[in-house]
Amino acid sequence: MPRRDFLRTIGVGAATLGAPNLLPASAPAGAARGAPARGARPNILLVMTDQHDPAIAGFAGDPVVHTRHLDALARQSVRFTAAACTAPACTPSRMSMLTAKEVHRCAGWGNHWIIFPEHVTWPGHFAAHGYRTCLVGKMHYGGRDQMQGFQDRPYGDLRHGLGHQPDPLAMFPGYAGPRSGGVSEVPESLMQDVVVTRETLAYVLEHEAAGTGQPWFVCASYGRPHSPYTAPGRYLRRYRDRVPPPPDGGAVPDEPLAAKVAETYRGLQPDEIRRGREGYYAALDFVDDCIGELLDGLRKQGLLENTIVIYTSDHGEMLGNHGLWAKTVYYQRSVGVPLLLSGPGIAAGAHEVAHPVSLMDLFPTTCELAGLPVPEGLDGRSLAAVLAAPAAAPAPHEAVLSAYYLYGAIVSSPHNPPPKTTEPNRAWRSARSARWKYVEIEGGRPLLFDLAQDPGETTNLAGRPEHAGVCAAHRAIVFRDFSWEGAKRQLAADRARVPQFKSGRPPSTPNQYRLPDGREFDAEAGLYGARWLTIPPGADGGIIPQQFG
Numbered sequence: 086m087p088r089r090d091f092l093r094t095i096g097v098g099a100a101t102l103g104a105p106n107l108l109p110a111s112a113p114a115g116a117a118r119g120a121p122a123r124g125a126r127p128n129i130l131l132v133m134t135d136q137h138d139p140a141i142a143g144f145a146g147d148p149v150v151h152t153r154h155l156d157a158l159a160r161q162s163v164r165f166t167a168a169a170c171t172a173p174a175c176t177p178s179r180m181s182m183l184t185a186k187e188v189h190r191c192a193g194w195g196n197h198w199i200i201f202p203e204h205v206t207w208p209g210h211f212a213a214h215g216y217r218t219c220l221v222g223k224m225h226y227g228g229r230d231q232m233q234g235f236q237d238r239p240y241g242d243l244r245h246g247l248g249h250q251p252d253p254l255a256m257f258p259g260y261a262g263p264r265s266g267g268v269s270e271v272p273e274s275l276m277q278d279v280v281v282t283r284e285t286l287a288y289v290l291e292h293e294a295a296g297t298g299q300p301w302f303v304c305a306s307y308g309r310p311h312s313p314y315t316a317p318g319r320y321l322r323r324y325r326d327r328v329p330p331p332p333d334g335g336a337v338p339d340e341p342l343a344a345k346v347a348e349t350y351r352g353l354q355p356d357e358i359r360r361g362r363e364g365y366y367a368a369l370d371f372v373d374d375c376i377g378e379l380l381d382g383l384r385k386q387g388l389l390e391n392t393i394v395i396y397t398s399d400h401g402e403m404l405g406n407h408g409l410w411a412k413t414v415y416y417q418r419s420v421g422v423p424l425l426l427s428g429p430g431i432a433a434g435a436h437e438v439a440h441p442v443s444l445m446d447l448f449p450t451t452c453e454l455a456g457l458p459v460p461e462g463l464d465g466r467s468l469a470a471v472l473a474a475p476a477a478a479p480a481p482h483e484a485v486l487s488a489y490y491l492y493g494a495i496v497s498s499p500h501n502p503p504p505k506t507t508e509p510n511r512a513w514r515s516a517r518s519a520r521w522k523y524v525e526i527e528g529g530r531p532l533l534f535d536l537a538q539d540p541g542e543t544t545n546l547a548g549r550p551e552h553a554g555v556c557a558a559h560r561a562i563v564f565r566d567f568s569w570e571g572a573k574r575q576l577a578a579d580r581a582r583v584p585q586f587k588s589g590r591p592p593s594t595p596n597q598y599r600l601p602d603g604r605e606f607d608a609e610a611g612l613y614g615a616r617w618l619t620i621p622p623g624a625d626g627g628i629i630p631q632q633f634g
Contacts, residue, residue: 126455127429128392129211129302131447132379134372135175135223135249135311136412137398139168139423141369149327151370154377158396160435161427163472167441168424169485169517173400173412175225175247175311177489178444182399183207183233185448185465187486189572192579194493197245199228199586201579205460207448209234211302214457219288222281222306223248227495229588240284241306243597243605245588249308250277250595250609252315257594257613259624262410263353263361265313268321275612277308277596278375286382293388300455305379309372310402312411314364316371323370324363330405331358332541337408340545341510342491342526343415347408358405365404393428393454395447406541413489415515415524415532416542420487426472430454436475441485441517442468484516484562493576495583506573516562523547523559527569531556 139145143152144159145166171181177193183206184191192198200206208218212234219237226233231243242248251257253270273279285305292301309316335358337347353361376396383389401421403409412419422444431454445465452459453469471478491511492504504511509528516523522542524532533547533556546552594609 125391126215126300128300128388129216129451129455130383130389130392130394131302131304132376132394132396133222133304133306134369134376134398135306135308136400136402137310137369137423138402138404138418139166139398139421140418141366141402141404142423144425145423149324149329150366151323152373154373154380155396155423155425157377158380158394158427159425161433162394162396162425163427163431163436163438163475165424165426165438165440165442165468167439167485167517167519168397168422168444169417169420169441169487170400170422170444171487172489173414173419173487174489175223175399176227177493178399179224179226182444182447185445185460185463187445187464188488188490189567189575190464194490194576194579195495196225196247197227197496198493198579199495199583200226200230200233201582201586202230206234207451208236208302208304210448210452210460211455211457212236215299216302217292217297217299218302219292220304220306221285221288222277222304223308224304224306228583228586229590230586231588235304237288237601238599239288240280240598240608241596243599244590244592246592246595248277248595249311249313251613252313254613256313256624258592260313261623262312262350263314263357263364263405264623265315266357266360266362266364267315268318269315271315271612273317275609278372280596280608281305281307282375282379282382285379289383289388290386293386305376307372307375310365310368314361314368316364316367320367320371321363324366326359328359328362328366330362331407333407333543335405335408340526340532341529342513343407343409345491345510346414350408350410361410362404365402389428391429393426393431393451395451396423396425397444397447398422399444413491415487415489415513415522417522417536417540420515420517426450426468428454430469431472432475438471438475439519440471440480441482441519442471443482443485446481480519484518484559486514486516486563488512488514490572490576495580506576512569512572514563514567516559518559521555521559523556523563525560525563531560533559 141147141150143156170178172178172188176196176198177188180191180193180200181188184204212218218235220235222241225247227245250271251260337344400412401419403418406418446468449459449463449465449467450469453467466481492506512527514525520537522534531547532545534542547556594607594613596608597605598608599605
């Protein structure tokens with residue numbers, strides 16, 4: 086369907102394409118900062134958290150959470166209020182973001198999957214065009230290539246683990262979700278988020294002190310607010326008895342796929358739900374302070390003046406809404422992400438843009454802003470025009486796509502058995518436009534939500550005759566160049582390739598340090614003790630694979 090016909094079908098007129106931003110008229114408009122002069126290409130600072138529900142932030146209107154540093158960044162940024170990941174799980178979302186390709190086109194079938202070498206990655210492309218690239222913190226790759234275009238990686242999950250520090254300590258090598266909510270047992274100086282801040286600052290300051298003039302692309306990737314929902318005690322005390330319960334009372338939806346996902350946490354008690362939600366708010370508050378320390382440290386050295394700053398997360402967090410926790414489902418609390426951008430070539434001041442966009446768009450966007458060629462074959466689209474003129478630029482997408490395949494697991498364990506690909510209600514694919522979200526569930530019934538009238542996604546409109554045209558238009562996008570049968574054939578072919586790319590190394594503690602000469606050593610060996618263990622009772626997620634990866 087042609088783009089303009091699609092927009093007419095879903096009720097979007099031509100004038101909407103240039104709709105004004107959502108801030109009050111008194112908000113500063115600001116012209117875009119000019120592109121840097123030739124030879125002064127902008128630096129890229131990508132700040133990522135893990136599992137940040139885009140609705141829980143001061144800049145998003147949450148009245149309880151303290152996110153003062155991200156709020157300050159939002160006041161200087163273009164904020165996309167309808168940003169989404171392509172797959173609501175750590176590895177597939179990050180693989181898709183780094184390759185700017187949909188998950189079925191980059192083998193992002195589930196956690197611990199491998200980016201195969203034929204894919205050009207975002208940092209690899211920038212490294213090939215003269216940038217110095219560095220990753221500090223989590224990325225959750227599988228296989229032996231733990232760099233994927235990053236030339237330096239001083240700290241992170243380098244042993245194909247997943248970075249998250251089990252808390253309380255006795256939960257190693259696994260961790261629990263809301264049942265773990267509370268005060269962290271990890272000494273604060275060893276907490277992953279503290280180390281990410283310190284090592285990122287050290288890397289950039291050392292690079293600048295070398296005086297090479299080489300632009301840099303640095304990703305600071307934090308583990309919180311991802312479970313186990315713990316934080317230092319002072320943060321927990323701030324939220325005690327102040328976080329409201331889930332707005333729907335935690336009612337499990339009448340839909341087989343989501344109901345299956347909800348089974349993991351069906352036995353949660355009210356006190357566990359309360360502690361889990363308070364712990365999440367505290368973890369987000371804590372990581373906000375860590376991000377603030379990073380940004381303040383760079384700003385004081387004048388290192389943000391020619392730097393594009395991006396803040397986002399890999400996916401959202403259900404946090405008890407619809408009786409669900411964590412992610413992997415199609416709801417906006419799961420697939421939505423916060424997205425802030427500021428810097429050269431981006432409109433100054435605060436702007437809100439309601440156009441749906443994808444994490445896949447960041448790769449081509451930064452290429453255009455930095456004056457680099459955009460590789461062929463990407464699924465993401467540049468947002469540079471929107472960033473330069475937030476109130477006037479047309480929507481870059483008619484709809485953005487997300488998907489998840491519960492049968493795509495690469496790591497098999499008693500906690501994570503991959504369902505057979507023949508079972509119904511084990512995979513979904515969605516298309517979200519400005520107003521609507523359509524979800525196609527393999528072997529199940531379709532869903533349609535009116536996000537303008539029903540932001541909580543409580544009423545399925547797919548069966549109503551008056552919405553047949555909207556469903557048909559979105560379904561055509563869902564199945565454009567895609568089929569379930571083709572995806573399964575690709576999954577089988579990708580599985581057959583995996584063995585040749587495995588590292589042959591056992592996992593250890595969550596994070597490692599990597600010295601400039603390539604030597605690695607465990608960051609938390611004294612905290613947990615690197616050892617092979619059975620999974621302790623009560624651990625219900627995030628198992629560091631007890632097998633060679």
